Amino acid sequence: MIRDVSVTVRPGIVTYPGEPGPTFTPIHAMASGDLDNVNALSMGIHTGTHVDAPRHFIADGATADSLDLEAMVGPCRVVEVPGDDAIGAPFLENLGLPPDTRRILFKTTNILRAQKPVFDPTFVALGIDGARWVTAHGIRLVGIDYCSMEPFHQQGETHQELLAHGVVIIEGLDLVRIDPGEYELLCLPVKLEAEGSPARVILRDLRRPS
Numbered sequence: 387m388i389r390d391v392s393v394t395v396r397p398g399i400v401t402y403p404g405e406p407g408p409t410f411t412p413i414h415a416m417a418s419g420d421l422d423n424v425n426a427l428s429m430g431i432h433t434g435t436h437v438d439a440p441r442h443f444i445a446d447g448a449t450a451d452s453l454d455l456e457a458m459v460g461p462c463r464v465v466e467v468p469g470d471d472a473i474g475a476p477f478l479e480n481l482g483l484p485p486d487t488r489r490i491l492f493k494t495t496n497i498l499r500a501q502k503p504v505f506d507p508t509f510v511a512l513g514i515d516g517a518r519w520v521t522a523h524g525i526r527l528v529g530i531d532y533c534s535m536e537p538f539h540q541q542g543e544t545h546q547e548l549l550a551h552g553v554v555i556i557e558g559l560d561l562v563r564i565d566p567g568e569y570e571l572l573c574l575p576v577k578l579e580a581e582g583s584p585a586r587v588i589l590r591d592l593r594r595p596s
């Protein structure tokens with residue numbers, strides 16, 4: 387069974403402060419008598435479900451087109467994070483994840499924030515000690531269910547730690563209908579030569595063969 391954990395890109399979706407959301411500008415419109423419908427799309431790259439590449443916080447870092455597909459496809463753990471505190475190393479340690487875990491998606495109380503029509507800076511994210519735990523344990527990808535992997539008050543430390551170690555970051559996931567557990571992850575970002583890229587992300591439920 388395939389679960390879509392991507393959000394729909396449409397005008398009005400919540401974005402990080404300063405991030406321009408999607409605008410569709412008609413180039414051709416059948417309603418105006420044109421032969422077909424063609425739109426131009428304009429939006430900040432960090433809109434909706436997307437990946438961050440090293441270039442986001444490292445000046446000469448790799449761009450999204452060269453992210454390792456092996457990191458973005460494969461077994462994945464969806465972990466439930468209770469409460470409103472940043473995700474820290476003790477929490478991650480106490481999960482007792484198998485040592486071969488390479489991909490973790492955090493299902494947090496952001497589910498409630500994501501339902502609001504405006505940005506909520508109290509969102510749950512990965513603290514710097516949590517990021518160091520991730521890089522120390524060979525994790526290749528982490529994902530979260532709000533606009534950023536980094537607590538709002540931080541200055542880039544979480545991104546820098548993850549991206550400097552080649553960890554792919556997925557932000558803006560929709561995990562509301564996903565139970566914690568083990569899945570197969572398929573995250574395919576558009577092949578953009580940029581610091582990030584919009585992505586379609588799906589989970590395949592390993593317990594229920596399709």
Ligand SMILES: [Zn+2]
Pocket residue numbers: 432436437438557582
């Ligand atoms: Zn981003």
